[in-house]
Amino acid sequence: MGTGGRSGLRSGKGNTEEVAGGRGNTDGVPASLSVDLTPCRYRCIECNQESNELYRDYHHGVLKITICKSCQKPVDKYIEYDPVIILINAILCKAQAYRHILFNTKINMHGKLCIFCLLCEAYLRWWQLQDSNQNSDPDDFIRYAKEWDFYRMFAIASIEQAAFFIGIFAFLWVKQPMTENKKPNFILLLKALLLSSYGKLLLIPAVIWEHDYTPLCLKLIKVFVLTSNFQAIRVSLNMSRKLSFLAILSGLLLESTMVYLFQRMEWDVGSDCAIYKFQEF
Ligand SMILES: [Zn+2]
DSSP: OOSGGGTTBOOOEEEHHHHHTTSOOSSSOOOOHHHHTSOOOEEOTTTOOEESOSEEEOSTTOEEEOBOTTTSSBSOGGGGSOHHHHHHHHHTTOHHHHHHHHHSBOOOOHHHHHHHHHHHHHHHHHHHHHHHTTTTOGGGGOHHHHHHHHHHHHHHHHHHHHHHHHHHHHHHHHTGGGSSSSSOOHHHHHHHHHHGGGGGGGHHHHHHTOOTTHHHHHHHHHHHHHHHHHHHHHHHHTOOHHHHHHHHHHHHHHHHHHHHHHHHHHHHHTOSOTHHHHOOO
16 A cells, blocks of 8 residues: 555544454455444545445555445545646545545644635735736825735735625525535535645645736636536535535635625725726625
């Protein structure tokens, strides 16, 4: 078994020590009742069926991947894969890769990733703001004013991100009885949404290497992030594509409403913040 794909992996193994205590077995014999009573910590990446373990350690370097009782496929084949392969599969929006990351690993970087993505988005808006105000007012080049604009963009980006998430959560809360899972795990959903927004990191290179196609790149990044969010909702709550799509639309609707309110506020105040006139991102 390769070791690269197991970085960050939860200790998803059974072992022969449990057998000595009467809690397991050694060679594929059905597990005892004491094992079945333990809570299922993992999910099959193929059929979303719960599982007690990802692999079994027989010591002396002998490992055996657990086979799903439902679909008869390996519970999580990605524990053998290199992280780069897993990342490529996640970029391709494969549901199996999303299940592996959300259910079978203990990646806990969604908070830091969210802050970093918001900083990227704030930088993009700040850069567009500076670009739109170029040569218009020399006073704008005062350093503290530039910093204040950046913090303001960060706050606005955070509020719009929060509005997007609230729109999704509100829709799913209303549609809760219609979903297969009666009690949606909103904490897991929030983690999934934050992790699946990693595409915003591409904003920085898109801005740094500016060219004629930068606006098109920004739109493509937006589509990619929304597609990742769509897949994250679908996988984390095990719901249909239709409901996931409607949840994304609901989030976009509330986010657009927030942008519109900001526009109105800027009109009323008479601010020079013209970024929203062309801020489609
Ligand atoms: Zn399965």
